[in-house]
Amino acid sequence: MENVNYENHFTFAGCDTVALAEEFGTPLYVVSEEMIRERCGEIRENFLNKYKNVKAAYASKAFLTMAMCKIIESEGLGLDVVSGGELYTAIKAGFPTENIMFHGNNKSWEELELAVINDVGRIIVDNIYELDLLEEITKQQNKKMKILFRVTPGIKGETHEYIVTGQKDSKFGIPLEPEKINDVVARVMDSENIELMGFHFHLGSQLFENHIYKAGIEVIAKLMKDLKEGLGFITKELNAGGGFGIRYTSEDHPQPLHYFTDAIMEAVEIQCCKHNLDLPTIIIEPGRWIVGEAGVTLYTIGSIKEIPNIRTYASIDGGLPDNPRPALYKAKYDALVANKMNEELSTTVTIAGKCCESGDILIWDLDTPPLEAGDILAVLSTGAYNFSMASNYNRLPRPAVVLINKEHPELIVERESYDHLLDREIIPSYLKK
Numbered sequence: 001m002e003n004v005n006y007e008n009h010f011t012f013a014g015c016d017t018v019a020l021a022e023e024f025g026t027p028l029y030v031v032s033e034e035m036i037r038e039r040c041g042e043i044r045e046n047f048l049n050k051y052k053n054v055k056a057a058y059a060s061k062a063f064l065t066m067a068m069c070k071i072i073e074s075e076g077l078g079l080d081v082v083s084g085g086e087l088y089t090a091i092k093a094g095f096p097t098e099n100i101m102f103h104g105n106n107k108s109w110e111e112l113e114l115a116v117i118n119d120v121g122r123i124i125v126d127n128i129y130e131l132d133l134l135e136e137i138t139k140q141q142n143k144k145m146k147i148l149f150r151v152t153p154g155i156k157g158e159t160h161e162y163i164v165t166g167q168k169d170s171k172f173g174i175p176l177e178p179e180k181i182n183d184v185v186a187r188v189m190d191s192e193n194i195e196l197m198g199f200h201f202h203l204g205s206q207l208f209e210n211h212i213y214k215a216g217i218e219v220i221a222k223l224m225k226d227l228k229e230g231l232g233f234i235t236k237e238l239n240a241g242g243g244f245g246i247r248y249t250s251e252d253h254p255q256p257l258h259y260f261t262d263a264i265m266e267a268v269e270i271q272c273c274k275h276n277l278d279l280p281t282i283i284i285e286p287g288r289w290i291v292g293e294a295g296v297t298l299y300t301i302g303s304i305k306e307i308p309n310i311r312t313y314a315s316i317d318g319g320l321p322d323n324p325r326p327a328l329y330k331a332k333y334d335a336l337v338a339n340k341m342n343e344e345l346s347t348t349v350t351i352a353g354k355c356c357e358s359g360d361i362l363i364w365d366l367d368t369p370p371l372e373a374g375d376i377l378a379v380l381s382t383g384a385y386n387f388s389m390a391s392n393y394n395r396l397p398r399p400a401v402v403l404i405n406k407e408h409p410e411l412i413v414e415r416e417s418y419d420h421l422l423d424r425e426i427i428p429s430y431l432k433k
């Protein structure tokens, strides 16, 4: 079997995961640089080099560290950030700010100011409140910023209800009611400090269907036509968001990138031809698709509780704080017992986290070899939205992150210590006695 070495250990990106667990401790996020670069290569081959006038950015909310910024920069992709913290990380990593797109539905004055001062390439303006702030900041800073408006196309993707974003009833984006959108476009056309380049929509995350992207393009093309005819506004850029789904378990049937991008490009051509519009620059911004399958998390099995005729719980040394997705979205994961790859999957266990929460179950009914304390569990496809969504609930220190490049593991985020947990705390002097 592939990914198994002579010691019958699970290997990931060419490294023995049991040895990684020993060297770096558990829980441990392990990320393969080669797998990330392969996905970036696929974006170049099937999108950037295949079509004219296209761009791609990595949605950094999926997984962001300074090392990741360096990888994305060297792959020639832009970066989508969604907060001052993500922007700051990118700036500190030296990411070229002209290739950064700044998203978010409630950007603060400080966040926008940071973006303006650092000449971020595009601000994706979500609402009128933000536009007002940006007008003031750009005037104060004497800068001209390029923006896209995020609009809500009124299309609902088929995914968990917490990660759909394109439907009418969404907190994101400017509704596509003709008067509202006309007013706001007319307003920025007159602005000295803001240049509207076009529009952005994002339909949701972990999507497997391309027809909704086509439907989104259809809606935006109609908007482009109306704005051209009504206001003489020419849309130069159209950002179709991210959302391309990946494989977590055998229930997922992900599509190759070109399944989405070819559909998007075909729809753009058809719609622009139909409405007699020039082709805008098309931008995509996948996050999960680039990094999700490039990560695994290693845990050590501790207590095992067998409830006869009901179920067996095997508890790990992490759980909800390092992976909240099962609790939040009922997300399903697959896992392997890394030190027993040659053994038959003769038993079924439920993998429980160590949090004081009954809902802290990582995987229900996983087939495994007979388990014992000390076994190493490797949970697959944890590269996206695990490290980035981790918390310190129950005061569990967050795991370290190891990046593997050419079979060489390198620590890129240290494990949190108990002292880190106390870093920001102050005991008021009157309580110190």
Ligand SMILES: Cc1ncc(COP(=O)(O)O)c(C=O)c1O
Pocket (backbone or CB within 6 Å): 059, 062, 080, 103, 165, 202, 204, 205, 206, 241, 242, 243, 244, 285, 286, 287, 288, 289
């Ligand atoms: C605006 C925007 N762009 C891109 C993404 C990336 O999504 P995904 O990781 O599903 O590709 C998201 C998250 O869903 C988003 O909100």
Ligand SMILES: N[C@@H](CCCC[NH3+])C(=O)O
Pocket (backbone or CB within 6 Å): 061, 163, 205, 206, 325, 329, 384, 385, 389
């Ligand atoms: N955090 C979500 C994805 C959100 C995407 C951002 N809009 C997940 O883990 O699936």
